[in-house]
Amino acid sequence: MASTVSSPKRGTDTGATQRPQDLLTKEDHLAVLQQLYLARYFDVRLIKEKRRGRLTGTLYSSHNQEAILVGSLYGLKSTDWISPIHRDMPAFFMKDMREGWDRPSRKGMSIEDLCGQVWCKATSPGRARDNWSHIGSREHHIIHSTSMLAGTIPVAAGVVYADRLNGGDAVVLTYNGEGSTAQGVFHEAINFAAVHKLPVVTIIENNFWAYGTPNHLEYSQEDFARRADGYGIPGTVADGQDVFDVYDKVMEAVEYARSGKGPSIVECKTYRAYGHGDHDDDRAARYRPTVDESVTYRQMLEMGRQRDPISVAKKRLVELGYLTAEDATRYAAEGKHATQTTDEDFPPEVVDYIKRGVDAATQAATPPAEEGAMWVFREGQP
Amino acid sequence: MASTVSSPKRGTDTGATQRPQDLLTKEDHLAVLQQLYLARYFDVRLIKEKRRGRLTGTLYSSHNQEAILVGSLYGLKSTDWISPIHRDMPAFFMKDMREGWDRPSRKGMSIEDLCGQVWCKATSPGRARDNWSHIGSREHHIIHSTSMLAGTIPVAAGVVYADRLNGGDAVVLTYNGEGSTAQGVFHEAINFAAVHKLPVVTIIENNFWAYGTPNHLEYSQEDFARRADGYGIPGTVADGQDVFDVYDKVMEAVEYARSGKGPSIVECKTYRAYGHGDHDDDRAARYRPTVDESVTYRQMLEMGRQRDPISVAKKRLVELGYLTAEDATRYAAEGKHATQTTDEDFPPEVVDYIKRGVDAATQAATPPAEEGAMWVFREGQP
Amino acid sequence: MSNTLTADPSAPIKKNYLTGLKEAIFEEMEANPNMVCMGEDIGILGGAFGVTEGLQEKYGSQRVIDMPISEACIIGAAVGMALNGKTVLCEMQFIDFISCGFDQIVNMMATYHYRTAGEVSMPIVIRGPAGAYSGGALYHSQMNESWFLNSPGIKVVCPCTPSDAKGLMRAALRDPDPVLFYEIKNLYRLGKIEEEVGGADAIIPLGKARIARKGHDLTIATYGQNVYHCLDAAGVLSTEGIEVEVIDLRSLKPLDMATIQASVAKTNRFLAVNEAPMTCGFAGELVARVTDTCFEHLDAPPARLTRMDTPVPWAKALELHVLPSIEDIVREARRLVKY
Amino acid sequence: MSNTLTADPSAPIKKNYLTGLKEAIFEEMEANPNMVCMGEDIGILGGAFGVTEGLQEKYGSQRVIDMPISEACIIGAAVGMALNGKTVLCEMQFIDFISCGFDQIVNMMATYHYRTAGEVSMPIVIRGPAGAYSGGALYHSQMNESWFLNSPGIKVVCPCTPSDAKGLMRAALRDPDPVLFYEIKNLYRLGKIEEEVGGADAIIPLGKARIARKGHDLTIATYGQNVYHCLDAAGVLSTEGIEVEVIDLRSLKPLDMATIQASVAKTNRFLAVNEAPMTCGFAGELVARVTDTCFEHLDAPPARLTRMDTPVPWAKALELHVLPSIEDIVREARRLVKY
Numbered sequence A, B: 001m002a003s004t005v006s007s008p009k010r011g012t013d014t015g016a017t018q019r020p021q022d023l024l025t026k027e028d029h030l031a032v033l034q035q036l037y038l039a040r041y042f043d044v045r046l047i048k049e050k051r052r053g054r055l056t057g058t059l060y061s062s063h064n065q066e067a068i069l070v071g072s073l074y075g076l077k078s079t080d081w082i083s084p085i086h087r088d089m090p091a092f093f094m095k096d097m098r099e100g101w102d103r104p105s106r107k108g109m110s111i112e113d114l115c116g117q118v119w120c121k122a123t124s125p126g127r128a129r130d131n132w133s134h135i136g137s138r139e140h141h142i143i144h145s146t147s148m149l150a151g152t153i154p155v156a157a158g159v160v161y162a163d164r165l166n167g168g169d170a171v172v173l174t175y176n177g178e179g180s181t182a183q184g185v186f187h188e189a190i191n192f193a194a195v196h197k198l199p200v201v202t203i204i205e206n207n208f209w210a211y212g213t214p215n216h217l218e219y220s221q222e223d224f225a226r227r228a229d230g231y232g233i234p235g236t237v238a239d240g241q242d243v244f245d246v247y248d249k250v251m252e253a254v255e256y257a258r259s260g261k262g263p264s265i266v267e268c269k270t271y272r273a274y275g276h277g278d279h280d281d282d283r284a285a286r287y288r289p290t291v292d293e294s295v296t297y298r299q300m301l302e303m304g305r306q307r308d309p310i311s312v313a314k315k316r317l318v319e320l321g322y323l324t325a326e327d328a329t330r331y332a333a334e335g336k337h338a339t340q341t342t343d344e345d346f347p348p349e350v351v352d353y354i355k356r357g358v359d360a361a362t363q364a365a366t367p368p369a370e371e372g373a374m375w376v377f378r379e380g381q382p
Numbered sequence C, D: 001m002s003n004t005l006t007a008d009p010s011a012p013i014k015k016n017y018l019t020g021l022k023e024a025i026f027e028e029m030e031a032n033p034n035m036v037c038m039g040e041d042i043g044i045l046g047g048a049f050g051v052t053e054g055l056q057e058k059y060g061s062q063r064v065i066d067m068p069i070s071e072a073c074i075i076g077a078a079v080g081m082a083l084n085g086k087t088v089l090c091e092m093q094f095i096d097f098i099s100c101g102f103d104q105i106v107n108m109m110a111t112y113h114y115r116t117a118g119e120v121s122m123p124i125v126i127r128g129p130a131g132a133y134s135g136g137a138l139y140h141s142q143m144n145e146s147w148f149l150n151s152p153g154i155k156v157v158c159p160c161t162p163s164d165a166k167g168l169m170r171a172a173l174r175d176p177d178p179v180l181f182y183e184i185k186n187l188y189r190l191g192k193i194e195e196e197v198g199g200a201d202a203i204i205p206l207g208k209a210r211i212a213r214k215g216h217d218l219t220i221a222t223y224g225q226n227v228y229h230c231l232d233a234a235g236v237l238s239t240e241g242i243e244v245e246v247i248d249l250r251s252l253k254p255l256d257m258a259t260i261q262a263s264v265a266k267t268n269r270f271l272a273v274n275e276a277p278m279t280c281g282f283a284g285e286l287v288a289r290v291t292d293t294c295f296e297h298l299d300a301p302p303a304r305l306t307r308m309d310t311p312v313p314w315a316k317a318l319e320l321h322v323l324p325s326i327e328d329i330v331r332e333a334r335r336l337v338k339y
């Protein structure tokens, strides 16, 4: 799964030997690792809460796919927009985190707000009117998702079109499972963005399965990045387990977009840690082998566990001398099933941060029933 | 507008030096020229009839684009399917014509039936229930079109999927304007066809304009054949004014499809002879320059007239010694506006053939009003 | 309004329906720098019917966008622009093609304000030529408003006069909510309905019906070109001593039930006429509402006259067969009055 | 139907709603070699709810196709297969996603037989889990049948018992016309409605309603899970001496008006209950039809109880607030009976 770059148009852009990650400081590297813990712990916590019966709705775990979120978000400007979907829950509170976890000016949702949503409370940014990942925030430049896969890509294109009209230089990142790339609106939106050279970066989280359908039944080529070729835009493949490789590829795409060259696609190869949703774990384990008959779904899960993004990042930090081998073993969240982890496997500030959100959410009120009839229109109902 | 081949997968297939056209006999060549006259005369006749107020509905002229239809249809088997749209009216009666213009076993619509449709009569295969090109015939393996651009591509994929299930080897050709390639369903259907290696050949008639919108506002690359790259399927460009080049590229695609290798796209570069529809001629003449500011719409029309498919074909036949220079000037339909031609500009058998259809249609009855309420369901209405 | 050849400079200038629309669009583009127009062929060409002719020349190709043939993307991008502060006018080249952008309309645009508990409103107008009786066949004749009336979060408007076209378009473009704007293409250039359309301040609020003809024997509620069919029928009926009150609804959602109720309270009879297929169409909705709110006033069953439950066929005789005609309206009115 | 632990081998085997569907699908796949199934995750996974579990193993991946996430292509390809002689069963993973294939349904599939003047019929069934009351929120709760009832050429079915699920699925799969099949996901595995479902010949013709409870004071017409809400309400009302007749429509198009009319002739009162948004929904259609055909029999205005004109919200209290409840039905029934 070597990361490859194949771009008909970028040519010299990618010829540079210095990678974006080479400009990251030691502090950046440590912050990135910390963010991986944050994303992981958030998911682990939700899995546990769900198992305890405290949450409703389906949980689409982001476990094992955190490097994609952390790596892609880390270099964005505050003014940039994102459009996360079902498997990207941590993105909601992690946008713009580089600016400080709690800076009020930070353009990311607070952990309290996000937990308000997950716990289906009135503190949800959408007042618990739509479920789970279907929230967003204009203020924080997060596009509100719906269930309809790929449905927010044209919206993202419209957002940056408007921004450009206003003289802005915002880029938008949309997150998509590889399966959703088969939707017609994916094509319409990318085509439009390509025609107008809109700063839309399409991230494809290729975890090899769309629910119970493997890659070869969704697409005729191996790399979903190749979808880009039909639009004459760059399509690169990143190692989705390596947060720094994701950072590189996405930041190249972001700079390309911001400089007016247009949209591109970054495919991140990754693995699901469980089934499609938490209701699906048992069935998923029985999925028949993928096209590569030698790899069963179980083995794929195992491969994912072995290339846990936390381990991969730690290895790099140790190599760079930013982390001692001893420090690297202090918090051992990696490679474990959510239920096997304990709070001790995570840095305490990470646990505390998420706890704040959970506490706020559990204490928050549920919205009053009458709200169900409100806000169909701006000014009351006809 | 050199025709280029760019196919990630075909490699050796296209390496052969012998082209499909090299296997065509003198008779074939002459038949092809005759068919060009047929297609042209049909269109010319409709334009004249429309101007005389004898037809209702909009006429989307195929003038100047006939080489695409004739060249693509010439090598098909009877069992193959086609899916023509608004600008492909001649395709309805020209399918399978190589088998003889009037063989009852021929799987193409009769000229009488087609004219029944155009004249809005009860002899229309659809009994004049939908307009103009929106007909078809299961018996003749012609998929019934609707207005919704690209809408029949998934239908075409389904047709050949079913055929393959039945052990057949039918290929389907779908005709599409370049503008329609922006529709979501284009993407969904081609993706599906690519995944299942279905024998779907997508012909893109690139006449540089989609109604009043030029290429560069529809697509970010020059060649619409490049849409194929996103699906990992072959995409070739043909000179749409050269019936033999179209024949070559389409037949390669058809054989590729029939041999189980899957779908492909053949873009045929061509020119509109008039506006988008007959209502649009005056406005079209005022269209502002395309992306290449040096070429006005008027000049483009002129270029089209200079590379009239009939002239191009004649030139080739003369080169091959199949036509004397003198014979080549006998019927001078080429390069003329429809209203400037006379019946003498066409071979008499061509004029007679179309006349048969026109006569039948003018004499045919209109369907009775009550039929408007019929056939919503198979068995009466609920 | 003399018909002499010497033009009276003080005579009011009569304009057609299309001009009414056009003026509202141009004036709003001028007044609202945050307004953007999107559609297929709306710029270079000026629209299939010329509604946006000259608009791109005046406001540039950034604000007047010639879109690829991608209805879903047109709507989705409009949603994104609205999310980022723009007012967007989208053209469907024919309203029939709205089906290709359907999901983005009902599930993305219509629900945005609801989903965000009022954080984000969607000032988007989707307009397009609609209606049958013109030989357009299945895909150039639809009145598909019912799909959207059953999809919460969308307002639906259908003017039938030049001044309403202008005034309602302006109101729609200033409305914070999504509005589907059904333009009747048969009326675009119809000379006999030309009238003054008002200036740059002419506005007709959504949700106010217009009594197109007063009467006391039967209330007919209708919209679009059927308003004229109903008025013609009312003329015929009047010669028989039957006086029909014709209400031009203008706006289906919000709906002016007060005007309908007041009329039915007076006439005690109700007929809804429209050209959409019957089942689950808006005529049935009107019957249900009148039944609910005016039952005690009714001397005859509230009725409806609609297109049959068929597509719109091409051949003229077939088309007219499945659509309500003046004769149908007269016949049905007589039946209800005699009931 | 004893409840003892020793199994009685002659005791009828009760099956759930999902099993009813499944049996019909498996039996029809067996009986009709020209039948093909298409959908997302229907093969390897066996469907999100398991309706097609084991089907691909039995009939192979050519006849049971795991499709890319492309609803429009699923429908369009089904149309092509039907054009070429196949019977096709399409799954929408949730009926809510049907919006993404909307154009292909209403403009391609539904009109095919009409456009071809009967040359080509479309034996296609589109099925999918539907309905609210389950915390599924906006996109996993819809009852969007109204869109398709207003689109000529589509039959619409919605069973609420295991035997109807089986019998109607079989009828749908043998019907020459396109059928939209609304499965109520809340009923899939509901133990208390389990019953015998009949063998490989069990078939329930489309267009025949079922009287779920006899009564003489009020006719309620409903379908889907509201049948159970209405039956519960009828139980409550019965203790007050009000006997409600509950009609489970089962099939909305074709509609069994005869059964409704006969009931209203007896009860003189009518209430339609469904969970779709009110405006232009099928409850209004029923009211309009009853008004039209039973006006002389009516002692009270025919009424409807529906979801409010809102999306389905997530939080339980909000969801229940916008949907008809047993209490709502009881209240409305009392009002009508006292009217």
Ligand SMILES: Cc1ncc(C[n+]2csc(CCOP(=O)(O)OP(=O)(O)O)c2C)c(N)n1
Pocket: A087, A147, A148, A149, A176, A177, A178, A179, A180, A181, A183, A205, A207, A209, A210, A211, A276, D040, D069, D071, D093, D097, D100
């Ligand atoms: C338009 C649409 N069709 C179907 C679904 C049902 N669905 C939800 S998630 C999913 C699989 C998505 O796979 P992928 O895009 O690869 O994302 P992943 O879950 O693997 O991250 C499906 C089919 C949907 N949400 N939207």
Ligand SMILES: Cc1ncc(C[n+]2csc(CCOP(=O)(O)OP(=O)(O)O)c2C)c(N)n1
Pocket: B087, B147, B148, B149, B176, B177, B178, B179, B180, B181, B183, B205, B207, B209, B210, B211, B276, C040, C069, C071, C093, C097, C100
């Ligand atoms: C889905 C859809 N949207 C819009 C239209 C209106 N329309 C009809 S033809 C046309 C232009 C088509 O251009 P192209 O595909 O290039 O074909 P050409 O007419 O140039 O052959 C448009 C926009 C349509 N028929 N279908």
Ligand SMILES: [Mg+2]
Pocket: A177, A178, A179, A205, A206, A207, A208, A209, A210, A211
């Ligand atoms: Mg996936």
Ligand SMILES: [Mg+2]
Pocket: B177, B178, B179, B205, B206, B207, B208, B209, B210, B211
């Ligand atoms: Mg074109």
